[in-house]
Amino acid sequence: xxxxxxxxxxxxxxxxxxxxxxxxxxxxxxxxxxxxxxxxxxxxxxxxxxxxxxxxxxxxxxxxxxxxxxxxxxxxxxxxxx
Numbered sequence: 001x002x003x004x005x006x007x008x009x010x011x012x013x014x015x016x017x018x019x020x021x022x023x024x025x026x027x028x029x030x031x032x033x034x035x036x037x038x039x040x041x042x043x044x045x046x047x048x049x050x051x052x053x054x055x056x057x058x059x060x061x062x063x064x065x066x067x068x069x070x071x072x073x074x075x076x077x078x079x080x081x082x
Contacts (some may be wrong), residue, residue, distance in 0.1 A: 006069035011054040052076040
C-alpha cells in the first residue's frame with residue numbers, strides 16, 4: 001500500500017488483490033483525465049479510494065462518516081458515482 005500507513009480495515013484489499021485490479025482502475029482513470037477539460041489527475045490514492053468504498057459498503061455508514069484516515073468522503077463519493 002502506498003502513502004501513509006493507517007490502521008487496516010477488514011474490508012481492505014490486500015496488495016495482491018489490488019495488483020489484480022490496479023491496471024483496470026488506472027486505465028479507467030487515465031481515460032477520464034484525457035477527456036477532462038483541465039487534465040488534472042487529482043491527488044487521491046486510488047487503492048485508498050477503493051478501500052473506502054468497500055468500507056462504506058461493509059459498514060453501511062453514511063459517506064460523511066467514513067473514517068478520516070481515508071481520502072475525503074466527497075472524493076470517495078465522486079469516484080463511487082462515476
